[in-house]
Amino acid sequence: MRITTFYVTLMLLLVLALPAVAADFRTRISQQLAAETTLSDVEAEISFGRDVAARILGNYPQMKNERLTRYVNLVGKGVAEYAGRPELDFHFAVLNSPSVNAFAAPGGYVFITKGALKLMQDESELAAVLAHEIAHISEKHIVKELNIRAEDEEGKSITSLVGGSSDPIRIALQQMVDKAIKILFKRGYLQEDEYAADLAGNG
Secondary structure, eight states: OHHHHHHHHHHHHHHHHHHHHHHHHHHHHHHHHHHHHHHHHHHHHHHHHHHHHHHHHHHSOBOOOHHHHHHHHHHHHHHHTTSSOTTOOOEEEEEOOSSOOEEEETTTEEEEEHHHHHHOOSHHHHHHHHHHHHHHHHTTHHHHHHHHHHHHTTOOOHHHHTTOOSHHHHHHHHHHHHHHHHIIIIIOOOHHHHHHHHHHHHO
């Protein structure tokens, strides 16, 4: 009788535990899949951003001033520590242009013009401008907008395009870069993205 009771109790415990075990299993599998997707997305973001950064440097030459570049990187990397994107290696460069502007390419590439630096009164102003651009990167504003537009147009996301070897894929990727450049140089960010960058940059 005791043996029968033991096995009945054991079976009941197993039956009760199975849903929890299954749920835990599903959770762990989902986390692993999410981690893989996130890693793939980050790698694509960095690669895409590198292409966008190269295009920016094609429009504005970089200043050949190592001391100034080191200083801007020192300030920028200090700000970037609070960006919430430890997986990104942020890079900062000064563009040799009298125009007053700053640009952020996906994946951690930040540019500020010589003209903008000349107008700044102190380091806090530089930090504020860089923080705004870093926020655009950390919030992935360009990547998200382009992916949403691609989805609406039944196109491919940035992640699915990066690394593709076929001519149609490479053409589609360059078109994505063109759209990113248009956002940076002509159309500007969405109003809500600018507002979000202001909030994050001032946070």
